[in-house]
Amino acid sequence: MKFLSILLCALIFSGCSKERNFDERELHLISLEKFAGFDPIQVSDRYSGNETGKVYEGLFEFHPFKRPYILVPNLAESLPTVSADGLVYTFKLKKGVVFHDSPCFKDGKGRELRADDVLYSIRRLADPKLQAKGWWLIDDKISGLNEWRTKYASLDHSNYEEAIDGLKKIDELTVQITLKKPFPQFLYALAMPYTFIVPKEAVDHFGKEFLNHPVGTGPFILEKFEQSNEIVYHKNPTFREKFYPTEGAEGDDKLGLLADAGKRLPLVDKITVHIMPESQTQWLSFQKGKADLLELKSMYERAVDKSKELHQELKSKGIRLFMDPMLDVTFYAFNHENPFFKNRKVRQAISLAYNRAENNKLFYNNSALEAQGVIPPGLGGYRKEFKNPYTKFDIDQAKRLLREAGYPDGKGFPEITIETRSETSARQSIEYFAKCMEKIGIVVKAGINTWPELVKKVSTKQHQMYTMAWGADYPDAENFLGLVYCPNQSPGSNGANYCNPDFDALFKQATILQDSPERSAFYEKMNEMVSLDVPWVFGFHRTEFYVAQAWLKNFKQMEFNHTQFQYLGVDLEVKKELSKKF
Amino acid sequence: MTKYIIRRLLYMIPVLMGVSLIIFILFNLVAGDPSAVLLGKNATARQMLEMKEQLGLNKSHFAQYVDILKSAFTFDFGRSWATKQQITYMIKQGAYPSLCLTIPAFIISTILSLIIALVVAFYRGKGIDLFIRFVCIAGMSISALAYILGFQYFFAFKLGWFEISGFEYGFPNFVPYVALPGIIWILLSLGPDVRFFRTIILDEVYQDYVRTARAKGLSEMTILLKHVLRNAMIPIITYVVIQIPYLILGALLLESFFGIPGLGGITLNALNSSDFPVIKAMAILSSVIYIIFSLISDILYTVADPRVKLK
Amino acid sequence: MKNHSLWRDAFGRLFQDKWAVASFIIVIAYSLVAILSAMGLIAYDWAREVGGSNLPPSAEHYFGTDIFGRDVLSKVIRGTQIAMSVGLATSLIAIPIGVILGAFAGYFGGWVDDLITWLYTTFSSIPNIMLLISITMILGKGLFAVYVALGATSWVNLCRLIRGEVMKHKEREYVQAAGAIGGGHFRKLFKHILPNVTHIIIINTSLQFQIAIKSEVILSYLGLGVQGEPSWGTMIDDAKLELSRGVWWQLAGATLAMFVIVLAFNLLGDALRDSLDPKLKGK
Amino acid sequence: MTSPLLSVKNLVVEFHTSEGITRAVNNVSFDIPQGKTIGIVGESGSGKSVTSLAVMGLLQKPAARIPQGEILFNNQDLLKFNDDQLRAVRGNQISMIFQEPMTSLNPVFKVGDQIAESLRIHKKMTSKQAWARAVELMNQVGIPKPAESAHKYPHELSGGQKQRVMIAMAISCDPKLLIADEPTTALDVTIQKQVLDLLFKLQQEYKMSMMFITHDLGVIGDIADDVVVMYRSNVVEKNKAKEVFTTASHPYTKGLLACRPKLGANPRRLLTVSDFMTEEGVEIPIDIAKIQVFDKQEEQDAKKSEILLEVKNLVTQFPIKGGIFGKTVDHFKAVNDVSFTLKKGQTLGLVGESGCGKTTLGRSILRLIEPASGQIIYNGQDITNVRAEELRLLRRKMQIIFQDPYSSLNPRMTVSEILTEPLNIHNVGGSKNERLDMAKALVEKVGLKTQQMNRYPHEFSGGQRQRICIARALMLRPEFVICDESVSALDVSIQAQVLNLLLDLQQEFGLTYIFISHDLSVVNFIADEVGVMYAGKIIEMDKASRIYKNPKEEYTRTLLKAIPKGDAKTELASLV
16 A cells, blocks of 8 residues: 555556746757767758757758758858859858857957858868868868868877968958869858857857857857757847748649748747657657657657648647658669679669559558659659659569579578668668568678777678668769769769779769759769669668648748757747647 | 775776777777768768778777777776767766666565565565566566557556656656656566565575564564565675666666667667777676675675674 | 485475476476477478468457567467577586686685686676677677677586585585595586585576577667577567558467566576475475 | 463474385374473483473474474463464564574674664664663673673683573573483583572472483483383383482383493492393393492402503693794694503593693593694503604504494495405405405494395484494404593483493403593593592592592592482482
């Protein structure tokens, strides 16, 4: 009896979950992964980008509503002027942009943004002492920068004062950057978190703790940072005059996305980001109304029924479902250095034996698009009509090809291990892949790895096959085609170690072209050419799902969404009303 | 006594050397490449080489081991590779939530188990004894995962009695967050605790001095609560104190499911991302705590048992 | 003529305990299932597609089917094989190490004891999970790695117990008597002392067995467990995602199977302790 | 008229176990009059302790049941009392002292508290009053510095002091009846004597009745008024103490009386119960004169023989550790400069109290413990430093029989395994069967049945086990055997049998013994020469008869005085 009464006491004592506050315009978000800290040059994944983007800003940003993605100036006054040879970029900065107030500045007041800050931030990206995750982006691109980096790689301190050809200050608000060779994606690079602008004072003042004390120009100021619990921001009171856009993509008007047009940003006073890596907790929290928005990674079945409609129960709470194709591709890559995979027929046979339709049903609720090639839809270079003859499901042909390759019914073919990450879904999808391969007599096993292990195996070419999803860094097919470009082979991003001289030649030509129908045609040709050679077993272009509470305003799915949060709003009336239902 | 304490504290030196050695051997063999984590998916080959150099992974094995030893004795672990944070800061940050979860749960489960064990010992061999023991053992036989998934869904979500996930610093703010994982902790530890305490108490119940106490005319209750319990406390104290290091290190699964930012989660993340400095720090920290608490347990032993003198 | 060895008496007492007998039968039943499965007599076709994806339990498939349309019952049976093999292999690794080191430390004392005590203090001061994870990573995961990792971490406790008990027995007169008739260390230790501490090994094993089974589930859940075979841990791991689709039977099947055997081992362990431990005799 | 204080009538106690029902007490009746002492005598398992526990209401339920009988205390039937009523009597009007003072006190409470506890419950004293009274009681039972000692924990007291604390606890509430269950058995003879004196004195002072339970009639003789002899659950004799000692009627009683070695006489062998009655309890007519007195001394002196063992200046020490690194800072000399010689075929007796170093000496001679210095010369060979291999060979010649027949046999081996093991080790006997035959021969010689050889030690009684130990020691046909307190743990009746056996074997195999004991009467009986040990040294050594007749050292005299006379109380009565 004592036992029961004590248990009861414990329950009553703790049975008071927290009450919600309906007066503050506060956004509750969930981050699916932990975040290492606010140093833009180290921010390589989307979740880190989302946090960094609340505090820092870059010269450009992607328009929050217009699709396909277009760049609009953010800290830059306008789009740059580019020299005729495409090598010299001149940027004008906005006037009156100030950094957050911070003790790192002389009187604690945030100072104005200057041209030096831009150059300083780019140099930081190249600083060999910092080993930025984003170095690849400008590696061998800016005139004189690589030399500077190499020079200081073996010295104790990098000298930021030393002049670099490619990085020039014209006046306090004008910057000129000179490239070594044409790099049409350069402007995209300036919209990515890597190139967000940081003030030198903050870096010097906080030293290694800089990553916990961000000082940016962005719409929010960091208030609290608990790495594995929550991150809290409040509105930046000195944020420059920036207004909600007045135009969007077609139909955005009807969706009410432009209702706040012309309002001063940001729209909310506070953002709390809850760090929740476990999917069950994410989903339960959202359902309780504790979060306004949730990316449904593996939990979308909970929200969606077979017809991809939101469950009635959720609908009645006003919850809305968003889905949008992602700019990504999943694949099972062969290691082309493995002699068995040098035989194209083997690759084709394996690809043909893989039942994508069934896999789509089992794992993606039929929401994904079967990949025909490397490039996902939504990027120039993707051709809807293109069907790869080797991505259909045809066991007979697969068997025939395998026989022709010299392995009738898989005889003589070794057991294949596919390396993957240790997540449940990853393991299951290899189980499924193995099941498919069984039909043509090839034995497949899963190799489960932590992320570092997987990277190590692939970068040291210790793998037979591996599986991965590649998401776009910027909206340009070059980012995908590079995955099968020979010079990128391990430890580069071409983990398949695929080499095709014809393709490489085209790649070199195409990637120096500015975005144009001509370049898209080039890309199409390359994509289709490489696809027929089956460098990977192509998987899917996945769909991304979000659920949002009724009171969340202005949400539109966005691939590169680091700056999105200033546009989001909360309808407190609706929230108060609906909260009774939770 | 002082000499004994000093000797035991000095014993930490060889143990720490051993721990460093094991950790060093294990993690030098582990397949993960930290430079990959540190540099992201687009890292260049050259960057990886530079990174190895900077991390000191190119040094000789012996030099690397010496580095580990140094940090073991200076408690300067540097920064995490994965989170970039100061490790001592991470530990400080993580210890609080872990302790908020584990200490109340531990105290409640220990006291509860002791009470149950006394009841069970009092009614030894009778129906109620069998029933309670069965319930406790059944409780610990269910997978922790099943508890977590089920309880989180039912109590936190359906009934809304607890927070689903997260943590807030400061009392009593953290209570709704740690209550449910705490209850699961209690359910899981009740079984082994009750079982152990019962065995210990029954060992004592059949001792001669209990017969003497009966011959004096003491009631069974007095005998159990005074004479038996006092003697049983000796092994129980050891058992309880030696568990404390594990409290500090947190509860891995509970923390990660309930979003409690404790040391358990830090350890797991570090292992998953080959975050060697953190792994090293946690291993060294845990062995220091372990030795200190086994020393404390020895000292408490002498307090509880007048027969034992530390030499 | 009836001769009562202590073992016989102990097992005699054991078999008067209904719970112990029931637990013992369950353990035997699980072992049989595991052996039959290992011999390929049952559940050999667990990987076969027997019906649609995620069918709920029915008369045809008692535990329903999984995402690939495989029979969950077959997977549970196959998982039983894995679980029992993990328990067995762990014991086979941990017992010799623990017993030999513990016996040597307790018997010889001196520097041997110092060394072995140091070794297990070192091992037990590192969190188990850290050792488990790192060893499985080094050995490249899979069943073998799980065996070794669990074996390498579970000898410590046994070693400590055996050491203490051997120290106690070393002073007993029967051991001195063995010395007096000219028995060497080897004989004293292995012929005289060890048979008298065997009950500790048996009790410890029955409890270690269930800990190994539980640990395998946790390891599998962390993605470090068995690969390419259905273990209970991977089934529960799967269930985490499937629950959202209302697919509860895989979780239920694996949890139930695990619950029953863990419970049986726990009860059996208690009963063994009650009947084998000479200290508790006659209670 | 005075009715007896306690009257046990037709008491039957049964134990219900899984193996069936055993009757531990069968129809037992006796009275304890006010102020008198009743001795209850019998060997282990005779039901005497069970009877006392039944009186206290301390039998383990539900296994123990009392289907019949009455226990009238002050004319009230204790068996009809409920738990609360019983508790009010226990410790208050009836109290009890147990055999094992070492374990009967709660190790974690101060002795003062433990005495005060009864006072607080039964006499409703405050803690302070109770403590003061406890100190007073401790003074009364003769504990030195009672005020300080009350603050001590049991382990800080010696065995005798512990038993005094138990007595203080028992008499704290002025009980009408004190039950003493073998209160002196676990103590050395000298301490035993003191405790007996104390009990007798207190009984007189407090005018208590006492129920004194023992296996040794000799002990009881000093203090009991009446004696009840129990044998196999039954009362076989009930009489005034004087009568029992002079004109015992039951053969079992006669046997008990005869089996105790007496200092005065020097019989060749001791009488045992089996000389008086058969296994079935039928009396054997006996001619006492035929067996009784035989002076063995002369007989053995006649065989002049050479020296078998010579010990010179032997020192054995144990390190005392200290300092931070546990270095040895000092040594405790358990055996300190001991020298003696022993001739072939003779028996050397070593007497002394626990802790005097006699056991260590015995083991050092066999090198089971390594001596620190000195010499051991065996058969002309200096074995002090011989190597392990040679030592192993020597083990064939030198054997030891331990004190505790329970712990000196490996419980997991059968008798035949135990007995053939020495043969296996030394490769004696060609085949397994041959070895088994050798074991069988010896088994018969030590008085066991060969059919019992497949059994395990726990299936034998204490005396039988000691016979197994003896057989094991003799398997290798040694020349020299050390008997280390080999009969101390046995009931007197059994002790006599084992002593006889040892003598018989000595004659048959020409053995040389070192016989270690704390009991001078036993040593006197078996030994040719006696060494008295005190604090690691042999302080006196002489022919057994001479030591007895003419002790030189004061300590030896104390030892001699402590031996129970085995007569009705005479001397003590006059003491009070």
